[in-house]
Amino acid sequence: MPQNTAQPLPAETPRATGAMPALDGRPRPRPRRRRRPWVFALCVALVVAGALGTAFVFTSVNDTREVLVVSQDVKRGEIIEAGDLSVVRVSVDPALTPLPGSQKAELEGNRAAVDLWAGTLLTEQAVTDSLVPGEGESLVGISLTPGQMPSEPLYGGDVVRIVTTPGDQGEVTDKDPVTVEAIVVGVSRVEETGETVVDVSVPEGDAADLAARAATGRVALVLDARER
Structure with a gap:
């Protein structure tokens, strides 16, 4: 009769589990995880930051007042x-x-x-509560092209000088140019022409002469120092 040559099947390998069996067959206890000190420190820092943020918001809300805008x-x-x-x-x-x-x-x-x-x-x-222009002053409007005034924006209260420029032929004389000191009251831009109308307050005695010079278009505006 033929001999039985079948080999015995190997025993099933036990599935890996979280606990490795000991030599006596009993499971070993799982090793404890180490606590990381930096994680604890980070949690404490987050708690402190949250408390400080809450305190800041509470203080800001209670440190407000009603004002005019x-x-x-x-x-x-x-x-x-x-x-x-x-x-x-x-x-x-x-x-x-x-x-x-x-x-x-x-x-x-x-x-x-x-x-x-x-x-x-x-x-x-x-x-x-006073009127503009004030007593002894006159308001004169001057129309200026971009080349007749600085590119720096003008604001009410700025001290400026209106300077007479050379004539049509560009002649320059040895005489000092005529200047009139003024205070800016208002500024508006004419979109159709690209010019800027600057309303200035000047002494009554200078108003007529300044208006006549401004009408010729041969004037320029000079902005003086704002710090006085």
């Missing part, structure tokens, strides 16, 4: 109306001195001492 543009000399101002609650830098919101009704009917732009805080220096 310009809600729409007001040119220098124009009357401030009820719709030109709004009351907002903000956290104000101690270096700023905006007018409190409680004075809104008192300021209506006053005039803008400078050009007021929407979105800016209203200060005491920006409001006046």
